[in-house]
Amino acid sequence: MNRVFKALAEYFLKGVLVVAPLAGAIFLLYWLASTIDEALNLSDLIWNNPKTGEAMYIPGLGILTAVVMLLIAGIIVTNFITEPIKNWFNKWLNRLPLFNFLYFSIKDIAEAFVGDEKKFNEPVVVEINPHGYKKIGFITQRELSKLGYPDEVIVYFPMSYSIAGEVVVVPSKNVRPLGMNAKDAMKLIVSGGVSGLD
Numbered sequence: 001m002n003r004v005f006k007a008l009a010e011y012f013l014k015g016v017l018v019v020a021p022l023a024g025a026i027f028l029l030y031w032l033a034s035t036i037d038e039a040l041n042l043s044d045l046i047w048n049n050p051k052t053g054e055a056m057y058i059p060g061l062g063i064l065t066a067v068v069m070l071l072i073a074g075i076i077v078t079n080f081i082t083e084p085i086k087n088w089f090n091k092w093l094n095r096l097p098l099f100n101f102l103y104f105s106i107k108d109i110a111e112a113f114v115g116d117e118k119k120f121n122e123p124v125v126v127e128i129n130p131h132g133y134k135k136i137g138f139i140t141q142r143e144l145s146k147l148g149y150p151d152e153v154i155v156y157f158p159m160s161y162s163i164a165g166e167v168v169v170v171p172s173k174n175v176r177p178l179g180m181n182a183k184d185a186m187k188l189i190v191s192g193g194v195s196g197l198d
Contacts, residue, residue: 037062040069123178123185126155126170136178136189137168144169160192 041062048056093100120138127134141154153172158165178185187195 033063036066040065120156120186121182123180123182124155124175125178126157126168127174127176136185138182138185139175140167158186158189160190162190 037060039062041057041059042065043056043058043061047058048054093103120140122139123136124139125134125136135157137155137157139153140156144150144152144154149169151172152169153175155168155170155175156165157168180188184197188197
């Protein structure tokens with residue numbers, strides 16, 4: 001009888017390992033899509049059911065609205081917004097203390113991952129102490145002469161199972177290339193070393 005329960009428990013755990021990540025990923029994508037759709041879906045304000053006169057909700061219209069808005073914004077910024085306009089806009093934003101902090105922080109994070117100058121594209125191993133303790137991170141700034149540290153670099157160390165991290169200034173001589181692409185390095189760090197070496 002114990003053997004049967006042990007086998008059932010093993011099957012159950014293997015089922016959890018297969019289903020939990022899949023269900024979690026699907027749930028997060030569904031939650032994100034439904035949140036965006038609900039926030040930007042204006043169909044119930046625009047269309048009414050001709051028979052009942054009640055507002056009509058069209059699923060997916062909010063997502064479509066977001067995609068169209070992002071495309072239009074990209075076209076306008078690429079083709080019509082000049083450098084002086086960008087400078088004026090940034091200068092104006094700098095006058096709004098809390099908003100400018102949030103705006104520029106989100107902007108810098110977005111540009112670090114998907115901008116023209118991706119910041120998290122150089123994974124490295126940093127020797128922290130002479131006893132062999134090392135950390136994996138990403139070089140985000142190589143030139144620190146203006147700060148008075150010409151022989152040092154800034155390395156960002158993401159934390160495992162978290163979106164947080166820490167920024168550290170380290171000597172260039174303690175930094176070595178990791179020898180893997182940025183995507184796999186990030187996966188290795190965020191997963192706590194479990195994945196990314198496949």
